[in-house]
Amino acid sequence: SEKINGNGSARPLDVAVVGGGIIGVMTAIGLRRRGINAIIYERAQTWHEVSAGFAFTGAARVWMQSIDPALVELLANISQKTDASSSNAYWNGYHPRTVEDALDESKSLLFRTPTNNLSFWGCVRSQFLKGMADMLPEGATVFGKQLLNYVDDEQSGKVVLHFKDGTTAETDVLLGCDGIHSVTRKVLLGADHPASRAGFSHTVTYRTMVPIDVGIKALGEKVATCACNHLGPNADLLVYPVMSGTLLNIAVFAYEEPDFPDPDRMTVQIDRTDIKKLFDGWSPQLADIWKLYPEKVVKWGIYDLEANPPPTYAEGRACLVGDAAHASTPYLGVGACTGVEDALVICTLLESVQQKALSGEALKEGLQDALQTYNAARLDRGRWIHHHSRQMGQMYHWRYGPTGRDPERMKKKLEENWSAVVNYDIFAELSPEVRELAMGGQVAPVGA
Ligand code: FAD
Structure with missing residues (x-):
């Protein structure tokens, strides 16, 4: 499933993926398939995920296919599939x-x-993470690296990551996939910003x-x-x-x-x-x-992040992906599916930067623009997810005014929300070239 580098002469982009959870690992796989040198920095000493179940929608699997078809193959091998009558x-x-x-x-x-x-495929989280980890080459993940801070350094033209063990690492772009208590978010927005805490x-x-x-x-x-x-x-x-x-x-x-x-x-x-x-x-x-x-x-x-959503997912050459951007309550059950959408958008935008074979100031600007484009494409979607997930929780607890205790209204609301989850075009806000680069001739799951 190797993709060819747009410009053979350019050096590959270096991307630091902070956090080796489901979305960080999936993003790194997508970047590497596009010839981008993604390194995961994970604070734990080894892969860790709970052995609880979770599920991906059919729409999320279409996006996953474009990130890397091997992801869907993996999922197909380990998941239980809902049938047409479920x-x-x-x-x-x-x-x-x-x-x-x-x-x-x-x-x-x-x-x-x-x-x-929704056509859910459910699997055990730890099994999926381990399966994805096996797809990464040796050296693509560094364990025991807890991000404390980063500096988007104008002088060196690099982003410098500072870890708890006193070491540092340099990169062209930093993707914060560090979950609900994201340190990347704290540094990006400032520790005093209300959205720096869930x-x-x-x-x-x-x-x-x-x-x-x-x-x-x-x-x-x-x-x-x-x-x-x-x-x-x-x-x-x-x-x-x-x-x-x-x-x-x-x-x-x-x-x-x-x-x-x-x-x-x-x-x-x-x-x-x-x-x-x-x-x-x-x-x-x-x-x-x-x-x-x-x-x-x-x-x-x-x-x-509903009470204090981040005002932006990107600043300079750093951005937030997955729960770090839009951590949600579990009532809609699609937090990871939303992270899959983020992953495809960021992989495609960075691939398009790499194809331009930029260097120096032009590279820096190209990366900043790409991250701002990512932000514009993802901010409303992320907010929609945590907002509507909270509403679902209130509805289940008979605390949501518009549905009250009325089963008909509840059913309608639930079906509307699920429809908005799966019939969403992640490329709607992006140029046709970005869609073409991500999907080729493949049809998006809109209207599925
Ligand atoms: P995480 O899984 O939180 O991973 C973050 C990673 O970053 C971790 O490995 C962590 O160790 C690392 N890290 C953190 N801080 C640092 C640091 N400073 N430096 C380095 N590394 C760091 N979603 C669905 O789509 N379908 C479902 O069925 C579903 N069910 C759910 C059920 C429950 C009960 C819950 C709570 C959530 C559910 N979700 C579901 C949501 C889903 O679990 C999350 O959206 C998803 O796990 C987010 O993945 P992530 O990689 O963004 O973050």
């Missing part, structure tokens, strides 16, 4: 008074939404997994063998089977008025009776859900 069920978790009523579709099913237009979304989550038979006993076969969300005032309960249907993944999400106790840690250990209190007076199955959790439970604070 749907998510949304139940009323609050009103039913008996177990029978709670499981009676005619009384308690709020609505179903088909997931086939904000508490005033929602939290409690997660666990149980053997599928335990899940079926607690929630019934109909619920425990497919993707179901139970909605109600100030909380929702999401369940879906994982590990080839042997385990039930359980996630409670809840509104939380007070500020989070420790914003720097994002987690706090609590007693499971806190979950019991959340579902007091709900349907019998939900009122008992706390019993499926261990005595001591981790409560995760959910943070995003």
